[in-house]
Amino acid sequence: MLQIKHVTRRFGAKAAVDHASFTVEGASFVGVIGRSGAGKSTLLRMINRLTEASEGEILFEGRNILALQGAEKRAWQSQCAMIFQQFNLVPRMDVASNVLHGILNRRSTLATMFNVWPQADILRALSILDRLGISEQAPKRAEALSGGQQQRVAIARALMQDPKIILADEPIASLDPMNAQVVMDTLRRIHDEDGRMILANLHTLDTARRYCDRVIGMREGRIVFDGKPEQLTTSVARDIYGADDSFNESATSTAIPAETAYAETLLA
Template sequence: MLRVGNVSKSYGKSRVIRDLSFDVPEGQMVGVIGRSGAGKSTLLRMVNRLTDVSGGRIDFGGQPVSRLKGKALRKWRGQTAMIFQQFNLIPRLDVITNVLMGRIAHHGTVPSMFKLFSREEKAQAIQALEQLDLADKALQRAGNLSGGQQQRVAIARAMMQSPRIMLADEPIASLDPRSAAMVMDALKEINQSRGITVMCNLHSLETARQYCDRVIGMLHGEKVFDGPPSQLDHDTVQRIYGVNDNEKAVDETVTSAEVWSRNPPSAPAYA
């Protein structure tokens, strides 16, 4: 269970997350939605400790995540797999070596070359690529793959971490619809077959409805919705995206960018 308890976050004098609380049971797939600047990335970054909370606490399985230090913190980071919009592969290396990089946190030292990974790890990497329908690309240079293929390589690398939670920050924002569907299918498959908790920041409400068991809606750093996608009615959606009645209705396929371009958020959200 992931427990976010009364968490706040400030950058300087600007408070970007305020009094945020929710629990995520193990194995749930949660979509986090909200307009640009709502605090979605900050939330994921606090969970994997790329950034620290300013107040409140985050726990996972009884472990005080937001207070971990040193070795325990490194171990936690190894157990949280992060998927980014821009894939973050090493383009000049081949696909299988990129996937094996997911094991680095499990080695005491950096096994800089392919040879230093064990036979079992290599077999596991091939298996992950097979699951993502990429086994035939194993020896290709990662940088030569399409965006959707690169994101699936990033997911295979994440699987190699044997993570306890997957945190995906707008994983499909730069992909065409077909590639986006393949990436979301892969995340859902991992969530269901391995029971790994997935938290996914999504740009498109339509995708959140389609793939997530639960949706958390954020507005100006506060949780304004938390429930199953079926409860996301018109008024709730308008509220999450901060749209006034006299503005045009929300486009569910490109929601955060669409709303942002029409009506950019005032920054900072809170002083």
């Protein structure tokens, strides 16, 4: 169980995340939505300890995550693998080595320097690539792959860590619709088959509705919606994306406020 209790992160006077609280039980697939700057990435990064919280508590299976230091903090970071919009692979390195780098922090520097890995780890990396349908890409440089394939390599690298949570920050924002679907199907399959908890920041409502068991909506750092995808009605979505206040005005105004246009695109 992951418990987020009144978690806040301030940058100067501004709260990027403002007293966020929610609990995720077991293997849920949770989508986090909200317009740009709502605090989605900051929330995920605090769970992973890439960004320090200013206030609040994060507990996982009862452990106080925000208090972990040194080796314990690194062990936690490997238990909650991050997936990024830009894949964050080493472009000139082969795919199999990129996947093996998921367990980099368990290896000696020398072994890593010479790219020497135990056979059991190599076989595991290859079997994960095979599971994700990209085993034939293993010897190729990561940069030679399509975006969708690269993101699947990033997912394979995350699985190499055998994580308890997968935190995906806009995993499909850089992909065309077909590759986006393959990557989301992959995440959903991992969730269904392995029972892993997944928290994914998503930039379209459709994706959140289609793939998630639960959706959290953020607006200006605050959680303004937390419910099932079917509860995400148009009016709720307008509230999350901030079009509500300006929506009626836009009918009489010559200039359509940017946020209204933005929400309309998402609702289309």
